[in-house]
Amino acid sequence: MSSFARHRPAQPSLASVGPNKLTQQSLAKRLLFHSHPTDELPPIFLSETLPPELTAEVYDFIALALRAYINPWWTKITRYDKEFLPQVTHILVIVIRALELRIQRLNIPALVFHDIPTILSQHYADYRNALSKLSTSYASGGAASLPQLFSQMQPHTAILPDGKIDPEYFRQVFDYILRVCLPLEDHEAEAERIIVREVIVKVLLDDVLPKVTQPWFVQKTILDLLGPPAEGEYMGPLSAPPSSFSFHNLLIIILSVLQSFSGACIALIHAYKQAIITIKLVQHSPPYKSSTLPPQTGHTGPPPASPVADQSHTFVSPSSISTTTSTSSSTSSHPLQQWGSISAEPLTITQVGGNYAAPGLAMVSEVFSTRDRFSSNIFHIMLTMLSISITSFLDKLLPYLLLNTLCPAFILNITRLSKRTLFPNGYPGPQPQEPTLEEKAEIRARLVAWRGEGVLSYFLPLILGPRPSETLGAAVDPLSSAQCNTHLLVLLLDRVLMGLFPELADGLGNPSNS
Numbered sequence: 001m002s003s004f005a006r007h008r009p010a011q012p013s014l015a016s017v018g019p020n021k022l023t024q025q026s027l028a029k030r031l032l033f034h035s036h037p038t039d040e041l042p043p044i045f046l047s048e049t050l051p052p053e054l055t056a057e058v059y060d061f062i063a064l065a066l067r068a069y070i071n072p073w074w075t076k077i078t079r080y081d082k083e084f085l086p087q088v089t090h091i092l093v094i095v096i097r098a099l100e101l102r103i104q105r106l107n108i109p110a111l112v113f114h115d116i117p118t119i120l121s122q123h124y125a126d127y128r129n130a131l132s133k134l135s136t137s138y139a140s141g142g143a144a145s146l147p148q149l150f151s152q153m154q155p156h157t158a159i160l161p162d163g164k165i166d167p168e169y170f171r172q173v174f175d176y177i178l179r180v181c182l183p184l185e186d187h188e189a190e191a192e193r194i195i196v197r198e199v200i201v202k203v204l205l206d207d208v209l210p211k212v213t214q215p216w217f218v219q220k221t222i223l224d225l226l227g228p229p230a231e232g233e234y235m236g237p238l239s240a241p242p243s244s245f246s247f248h249n250l251l252i253i254i255l256s257v258l259q260s261f262s263g264a265c266i267a268l269i270h271a272y273k274q275a276i277i278t279i280k281l282v283q284h285s286p287p288y289k290s291s292t293l294p295p296q297t298g299h300t301g302p303p304p305a306s307p308v309a310d311q312s313h314t315f316v317s318p319s320s321i322s323t324t325t326s327t328s329s330s331t332s333s334h335p336l337q338q339w340g341s342i343s344a345e346p347l348t349i350t351q352v353g354g355n356y357a358a359p360g361l362a363m364v365s366e367v368f369s370t371r372d373r374f375s376s377n378i379f380h381i382m383l384t385m386l387s388i389s390i391t392s393f394l395d396k397l398l399p400y401l402l403l404n405t406l407c408p409a410f411i412l413n414i415t416r417l418s419k420r421t422l423f424p425n426g427y428p429g430p431q432p433q434e435p436t437l438e439e440k441a442e443i444r445a446r447l448v449a450w451r452g453e454g455v456l457s458y459f460l461p462l463i464l465g466p467r468p469s470e471t472l473g474a475a476v477d478p479l480s481s482a483q484c485n486t487h488l489l490v491l492l493l494d495r496v497l498m499g500l501f502p503e504l505a506d507g508l509g510n511p512s513n514s
Helices: 002-007 027-031 052-069 071-077 084-103 108-132 146-153 167-181 190-212 215-226 247-283 323-330 357-368 374-389 391-405 408-422 437-448 456-464 468-479 482-500
Strands: none
Touching: 027 052, 052 071, 052 084, 052 190, 052 408, 071 084, 084 167, 084 190, 084 482, 108 146, 108 357, 108 391, 108 468, 108 482, 146 482, 167 190, 190 215, 190 482, 215 437, 215 468, 215 482, 247 391, 357 374, 357 391, 357 456, 357 468, 374 391, 374 456, 437 468, 456 468, 468 482
16 A cells, blocks of 8 residues: 555646646637647637627637537548538638628618618518408409418519528528638638538528517517516506595605606706717718728629619519619618728729618608508608708718617627527527417517507607507518518518628629629
């Protein structure tokens, strides 16, 4: 026993162990950078204003996705090749940087305030038009269902006759995007490129779109954005017991009135100061100017010589968005940060003519059918006249508020939320259990019973009319069909892709680019 104790090797102390050995390496370092696990993660983004935490979160998201969708079957092919996942990561980083350049030149205010409200307004108009034709001769003698009538009004190549999404459409789209973003040597690596494409298509078509198009999910998302209803919304008016008049009760009433009045004055003073500060910042903010979109960074030929602003976007159906609004706003751009041109032949993009408030007001009118009620119509006309009188100020205020909302902290929170949603325990979570019919009815009832709080509760009756529950129910109905919601989401996705890759409208059908 003593001999064993004499010849036993000495145990290393904690002081002799380096800090890297005590700290467990992250999944990204162990899976994607196993050859240099002690080094810092290489930067993903070109912008220096983004926080370093975002780089770590994006690398962690990539590592989780590759471990879930590639590693299970790749380890069955070969257990010793550890360079394949880093090579796929290299391709993803190149694509992310190319997207970063294009996002910084995308006219985000035009997308949010022009095109998205226009697409939503057209969705509501087409849904109600299809609903009015149901069980008539327009519906093939009453045999056609509501989704079929809606599909006839908004035909789309990506949506099959049975309402499902054609994966080949998005395969071609993402294959073209990879061809544009990747350099020649990386695009020629066909195995890695196809795997990246299939992973993106799989996550989009199997995990994201089927869930977010469900009516209960849309209603629950709207309810979460609006906030929980007030505690007394479901309670009837309580009758106070009669009490005799006394000086004590009168004093309580006077003090309560004074407290409410002082609180209202403090709130008004704070709102006035905040409004003055915001107006000064908006007035001194630089105006939006036309810019250039980075051309194709891959090995494909240059985009067509004709301006993209003169092209008609094939993803919009004839009954959908007007050509003037959609085409002009789809080809506008605004540089959030100056970047060097990648090529000597940049693609010039024209600037949208502002008036950001008009499409949003038109969308509110279409969603809540304000034209059907006299008071709501008058209120909407007054808001429209007010917005026209201060158009120049709103064209600065709305983009200022939007771009301050889309700050790096917001992007970091969205990345973390996406990672927790898609990979709750480090792996793809099970399909969420669909709510029962009672739970779906409860979600809809809570949404219809919402009445707002604060100042909004005073203006909401002017928009919703004397029967707010019926108005809110009619506003929710166009989002109650999963197949119709699929059309809406595909159009929105197409609009974003056209904004990032305006040459995509001609690239897929141009044989010279293939």
